[in-house]
Amino acid sequence: MVQHLETFLAALLVASGVSAGPAPAPTPAPRLEDAVIKRGNTSVSCTFSGSDGYLSANASKTACATIVLSALTVPAGITLDMEGLNDGTNIVFVGNTTFEYAEWSGSLFSVSGNNITVRGAPGSSLDGQGALYWDGMGNSGGVTKPKFFKANNLNNSMLDSVVIRNAPRNSFSLNYVNNLLVKDVVVDDSTGDALGKNTDGFNINNANNVLITGAKVWNQDDCVAINSGQNIVFTKGFCSGGHGLSIGSIGGQDNDNAVQNVTFSDTVMEKSQQSVRIKSISGANGTVADITYRNIFMSGGTDYGIIVDQSYNGVDGEPTNGVSITGFVLQNVTGTVNDNATNKYIECGEGSCSDWTWTDVQVTGGLNSASCMNVPEGISC
Numbered sequence: 001m002v003q004h005l006e007t008f009l010a011a012l013l014v015a016s017g018v019s020a021g022p023a024p025a026p027t028p029a030p031r032l033e034d035a036v037i038k039r040g041n042t043s044v045s046c047t048f049s050g051s052d053g054y055l056s057a058n059a060s061k062t063a064c065a066t067i068v069l070s071a072l073t074v075p076a077g078i079t080l081d082m083e084g085l086n087d088g089t090n091i092v093f094v095g096n097t098t099f100e101y102a103e104w105s106g107s108l109f110s111v112s113g114n115n116i117t118v119r120g121a122p123g124s125s126l127d128g129q130g131a132l133y134w135d136g137m138g139n140s141g142g143v144t145k146p147k148f149f150k151a152n153n154l155n156n157s158m159l160d161s162v163v164i165r166n167a168p169r170n171s172f173s174l175n176y177v178n179n180l181l182v183k184d185v186v187v188d189d190s191t192g193d194a195l196g197k198n199t200d201g202f203n204i205n206n207a208n209n210v211l212i213t214g215a216k217v218w219n220q221d222d223c224v225a226i227n228s229g230q231n232i233v234f235t236k237g238f239c240s241g242g243h244g245l246s247i248g249s250i251g252g253q254d255n256d257n258a259v260q261n262v263t264f265s266d267t268v269m270e271k272s273q274q275s276v277r278i279k280s281i282s283g284a285n286g287t288v289a290d291i292t293y294r295n296i297f298m299s300g301g302t303d304y305g306i307i308v309d310q311s312y313n314g315v316d317g318e319p320t321n322g323v324s325i326t327g328f329v330l331q332n333v334t335g336t337v338n339d340n341a342t343n344k345y346i347e348c349g350e351g352s353c354s355d356w357t358w359t360d361v362q363v364t365g366g367l368n369s370a371s372c373m374n375v376p377e378g379i380s381c
């Protein structure tokens, strides 16, 4: 299936009716001759298990076409490092992989390469033992917590049915990824509802052509946060307890970030601080263009149903206009928030928000804001 990823993506996207505005030219398809060069013995399957399995896996990973990681215990403070794999390598998680406790910044697992498949066998999971770290302070203090699953420099690849439990903080980080299919993955950080923080589901940066379909996320920060990249689809998802389907926060350490051509569709949002969210850091520059939310249903929203915030990390009520937000389409975004939450809130900088199209937007149950700022023509706050 992986070698047909582009065809597969195209078919799925046509089926879901995705269309959007202009985006940078698509990356050319991988050349087969490039993919074959470094391939090892394609018939070798290797199984690594137990408490020193990670060592042999690390030592032998380029000699195996299929790497089975079976109920590994990964020692404290060490990355289960599947970077630099041969093209076409398959990784399969079997049983429960446990990562022992250490105060460090991680990642607990990392993978890179071309034409790689990472699959979770039925009943398998990766357990980060978050409860040992969660102290209500997340990234802002307390014990140093590791990030969990890093996929950097991963091209023409697939993450399939991987289940992550109890992320100490950020769950999946996807950075410099090209043509990536993420199918039926689960992030279950639900036991962190009291003390877990910054347990983002997906942090996406420098990404091109990513399709995340069928994801289920229970967490305590953004379900998805896209900071830079283009041609990204999140569909048929479920997010509970977190901070929404988010673009941004734009700015911060990076400047002049661009996010373009992103679609969130057919997704259910439950008990989320907000469901639809675009946030740009006060004073930042950047571009957010052609962002669509279609067929989104929310219930039990705690703070906002829909929010656009251009004063993030700055002074509320003083939005800045260095990040333009154009081509923002909402189609059939419905549901309820709690009675002390706000249905919709828009705080745009002067002149930075334009060309928005909202149809069939009905978020009810909460307060109507009287203080929206610089709302684009034709949009009701």
Ligand SMILES: *[C@@H]1O[C@H](CO)[C@@H](O)[C@H](O)[C@H]1NC(C)=O
Pocket: 041, 042, 043, 044
């Ligand atoms: C590939 O690995 C298999 C199984 O270990 C072995 O039988 C075969 O000889 C190897 N082929 C090459 C070309 O090394």
Ligand SMILES: *[C@@H]1O[C@H](CO)[C@@H](O)[C@H](O)[C@H]1NC(C)=O
Pocket: 055, 058, 059, 078
């Ligand atoms: C993993 O292998 C690399 C070299 O391939 C080595 O530098 C590194 O120390 C190994 N890591 C561990 C934890 O043994």
Ligand SMILES: *[C@@H]1O[C@H](CO)[C@@H](O)[C@H](O)[C@H]1NC(C)=O
Pocket: 002, 003, 030, 032, 035, 036, 087, 088, 089, 090, 115
């Ligand atoms: C991708 O890997 C699979 C084996 O896992 C192989 O059959 C296929 O030819 C590879 N495709 C490319 C484009 O390298």
Ligand SMILES: *[C@@H]1O[C@H](CO)[C@@H](O)[C@H](O)[C@H]1NC(C)=O
Pocket: 095, 096, 123, 125
């Ligand atoms: C794996 O962990 C899950 C969740 O903690 C548990 O329900 C399941 O029984 C474990 N499976 C095995 C094989 O230990």
Ligand SMILES: *[C@@H]1O[C@H](CO)[C@@H](O)[C@H](O)[C@H]1NC(C)=O
Pocket: 112, 113, 114, 153, 154, 155, 178
């Ligand atoms: C992935 O693709 C990018 C852009 O084509 C390339 O620069 C990078 O080296 C590739 N990564 C790997 C691991 O092959």
Ligand SMILES: *[C@@H]1O[C@H](CO)[C@@H](O)[C@H](O)[C@H]1NC(C)=O
Pocket: 010, 013, 018, 019, 020, 021, 022, 023, 024, 209, 210, 230, 231, 232, 233, 261
């Ligand atoms: C937007 O992204 C999707 C998904 O990758 C892609 O199929 C579509 O062609 C892109 N649209 C434009 C205008 O580039």
Ligand SMILES: *[C@@H]1O[C@H](CO)[C@@H](O)[C@H](O)[C@H]1NC(C)=O
Pocket: 255, 283, 284, 285, 322
């Ligand atoms: C944003 O752009 C403006 C105008 O070019 C510039 O003056 C300002 O320094 C930039 N801000 C940042 C944070 O780089």
Ligand SMILES: *[C@@H]1O[C@H](CO)[C@@H](O)[C@H](O)[C@H]1NC(C)=O
Pocket: 295, 296, 297, 332, 334
């Ligand atoms: C609107 O979205 C809901 C899910 O929230 C879906 O059941 C319904 O079919 C959608 N309506 C249309 C016209 O697509």
Ligand SMILES: *[C@@H]1O[C@H](CO)[C@@H](O)[C@H](O)[C@H]1NC(C)=O
Pocket: 302, 303, 340, 341
């Ligand atoms: C709504 O009320 C609950 C219960 O009193 C409180 O915990 C929560 O902070 C309030 N939410 C907002 C947005 O005011």
